[in-house]
Amino acid sequence: xxxxxxxxEFLQKGRAKNVKALVQQAxxxxxxxxxxxxxxxxxxxxIIGTKFKNDEVFVxxxxxxxxxxxxxxxxxxxKLVEVGNEPVGKAVIGTVQGDLHDIGKxxxxxxxxxxxxxxxxxxxxxxxxxxxxxxxxxxxxxICMSALLTTTMPKMQECIDLLKQKNLRDKYxxxxxxxxxxxxxxxxxxxxxxxxxxATAAETAQKAVLERRxx
Amino acid sequence: MTERGKKMFQPDYRNIVKCxxxxxxxxxxxxxxxxxxxxxxxIEGKDLPSLYEGDDRDxxxxxxxxxxxxxxxxxxxxxxxxxxxEIMPGSGxxxxxxxxxxxxxxxxxxxxxxxxxxxxxxKKFSRYFKALRDEMPAGMKxxxxxxxxxxxxxxxxxSYQGLCYISxxxxxxxxxxxxxxxxxxxxxxxxxxxEFSDVFCVLRxxxxxxxxxxxxxxxxxxxxxxFPQYKSxxxxxxxYNKPFLLHSCGKIFSVMDDxxxxxxxDAKHSNExxxxxxxxxxxxxxxxxxxxxxxxxxxxxxxSKAEMKEYIHDVIRKCTGHGGFAxxxxxxxxxxxxxxxxxxxxxxxxEYRGE
Numbered sequence: 051x052x053x054x055x056x057x058x059e060f061l062q063k064g065r066a067k068n069v070k071a072l073v074q075q076a077x078x079x080x081x082x083x084x085x086x087x088x089x090x091x092x093x094x095x096x097i098i099g100t101k102f103k104n105d106e107v108f109v110x111x112x113x114x115x116x117x118x119x120x121x122x123x124x125x126x127x128x129k130l131v132e133v134g135n136e137p138v139g140k141a142v143i144g145t146v147q148g149d150l151h152d153i154g155k156x157x158x159x160x161x162x163x164x165x166x167x168x169x170x171x172x173x174x175x176x177x178x179x180x181x182x183x184x185x186x187x188x189x190x191x192x193i194c195m196s197a198l199l200t201t202t203m204p205k206m207q208e209c210i211d212l213l214k215q216k217n218l219r220d221k222y223x224x225x226x227x228x229x230x231x232x233x234x235x236x237x238x239x240x241x242x243x244x245x246x247x248x249a250t251a252a253e254t255a256q257k258a259v260l261e262r263r264x265x
Numbered sequence: 266m267t268e269r270g271k272k273m274f275q276p277d278y279r280n281i282v283k284c285x286x287x288x289x290x291x292x293x294x295x296x297x298x299x300x301x302x303x304x305x306x307x308i309e310g311k312d313l314p315s316l317y318e319g320d321d322r323d324x325x326x327x328x329x330x331x332x333x334x335x336x337x338x339x340x341x342x343x344x345x346x347x348x349x350x351e352i353m354p355g356s357g358x359x360x361x362x363x364x365x366x367x368x369x370x371x372x373x374x375x376x377x378x379x380x381x382x383x384x385x386x387x388k389k390f391s392r393y394f395k396a397l398r399d400e401m402p403a404g405m406k407x408x409x410x411x412x413x414x415x416x417x418x419x420x421x422x423x424s425y426q427g428l429c430y431i432s433x434x435x436x437x438x439x440x441x442x443x444x445x446x447x448x449x450x451x452x453x454x455x456x457x458x459x460e461f462s463d464v465f466c467v468l469r470x471x472x473x474x475x476x477x478x479x480x481x482x483x484x485x486x487x488x489x490x491x492f493p494q495y496k497s498x499x500x501x502x503x504x505y506n507k508p509f510l511l512h513s514c515g516k517i518f519s520v521m522d523d524x525x526x527x528x529x530x531d532a533k534h535s536n537e538x539x540x541x542x543x544x545x546x547x548x549x550x551x552x553x554x555x556x557x558x559x560x561x562x563x564x565x566x567x568x569s570k571a572e573m574k575e576y577i578h579d580v581i582r583k584c585t586g587h588g589g590f591a592x593x594x595x596x597x598x599x600x601x602x603x604x605x606x607x608x609x610x611x612x613x614x615x616e617y618r619g620e
Contacts, residue, residue, distance in 0.1 A: 064433050065278075080422075089425075103447055105479055107476070108431035108479060108480065108482060108483045108484075109476075109479075109481060109482075110428075110432050110433070110482060110483065111431065111483075113426055113429040113430070114430065114432075114433040117430065150360065150363065151360075151362065151363050152362040153362075153425055153426060154476075155427065174362055174363070187589055199601075200562065200563045200566050200601065201601035213324060229476065229477055229539075230539075230563050232539060246477070246478070
């Protein structure tokens with residue numbers, strides 16, 4: 051089996067040590083780091099994401115595959131910097147203020163990484179202004195907000211209102227998700243996108259960034 | 266203090282027992298999994314959280330107010346549980362991702378003070394169950410018991426994400442966690458049934474097995490690792506000739522047949538409209554188990570009384586004639602549900618009952 055294919059296969063099985071070793075081997079064999087990233091790590095993560103969306107795998111498999119991807123990325127990233135690899139886009143993400151749940155948010159982080167995004171993860175209990183400050187600081191394309199509780203959902207609106215106040219609303223693609231969130235709520239608060247699962251979130255973010263850049 | 270919703274009412278816990286045994290009750294019972302102490306205190310004009318933390322006299326006062334709230338608002342039973350997770354040393358990783366999990370590997374597991382847990386549970390909670398017994402109004406009993414199921418207790422120690430990593434890194438530990446927690450919880454349940462089962466008419470624990478799209482662990486792991494531990498507890502409850510109600514959030518259709526046929530649950534609570542409206546659960550399982558819940562908690566938070574009335578009447582109409590069911594929110598009444606909306610919900614059901 052081709053080395054790049056092996057990286058993808060081991061990543062899908064969540065075998066972090068193997069992925070790490072194979073990425074190092076690929077670099078030692080002078081394989082283009084971008085090829086290792088796109089055709090090995092990201093391709094493997096994309097397959098897991100699609101399977102997850104189709105209910106063919108469960109959350110644990112996604113988390114373990116993502117851990118393997120991160121192990122490979124840790125080896126690869128210095129080389130990617132050297133060759134000047136550009137991310138698909140930059141995303142600022144966090145669970146909204148008052149909410150301490152992070153599993154859904156972490157899944158989206160992993161899927162976005164798998165889709166080639168540079169991630170700025172603010173963690174949990176994130177104030178509306180913190181999303182905006184970080185987005186401005188890093189030159190983000192996307193702001194992603196997650197909530198598990200009905201009571202914390204309004205915090206998403208706060209962030210969007212603050213963006214409007216600062217005349218920054220059109221600068222960012224705003225995405226929302228989480229257990230109590232739905233399409234109608236996203237529309238009501240003026241978010242750009244609601245997605246029901248992490249894999250769809252990554253696909254949607256990628257598409258939205260590319261469309262915006264094409265304009 | 267509000268007087269809203271307080272009407273003459275003669276409770277009869279047998280209505281809930283009938284529903285749990287999947288027979289339609291002559292009077293449709295109201296049911297909640299949890300109503301926050303703060304919310305009840307707000308309605309009753311008492312600082313219930315402080316009373317709960319007080320001395321024995323305070324705790325009796327707590328239960329007097331708590332039980333009377335349910336009686337005066339048309340409930341046949343009082344919901345009450347004390348959770349295992351709260352007393353497990355080093356717990357907390359279930360609901361707060363900032364907590365470092367106390368069990369991360371085999372050494373942590375082996376060194377964990379499993380044997381202390383039952384004693385810790387009764388040392389802390391026996392006085393609450395005794396006070397509940399003392400203050401229980403005539404005609405009422407409690408629904409609940411030992412809170413937290415097997416899956417939640419495991420996550421209290423490992424966190425969900427940590428458990429997922431353990432599943433990949435150490436299969437033996439992964440399996441051992443469910444078995445050990447199951448054995449520990451069964452010890453607690455055995456003593457609990459011996460000492461307090463007279464206070465309860467339906468026994469219950471909550472164990473959220475799913476999320477919006479699926480089960481949180483694979484279907485196979487849920488069935489093979491969690492359910493055998495459930496069965497020991499459900500069998501114990503049945504040996505006291507009492508029904509068992511499972512509260513589990515999430516889309517768990519893929520494991521419902523096993524819960525009914527292999528574990529032997531008598532009734533199930535929890536529903537969210539985003540997953541499936543309550544009548545769908547009743548249509549799927551109403552011929553085999555009692556169904557509790559009905560009204561989406563999110564809906565209760567924002568709906569007008571007129572909207573709520575239409576929704577509730579629609580749920581009742583669709584569910585009547587399909588086995589036992591008890592009505593209330595599909596989840597619980599936490600602090601953030603607007604009080605007026607909660608009281609509206611109760612009022613609508615009581616008006617429907619002709620009270």
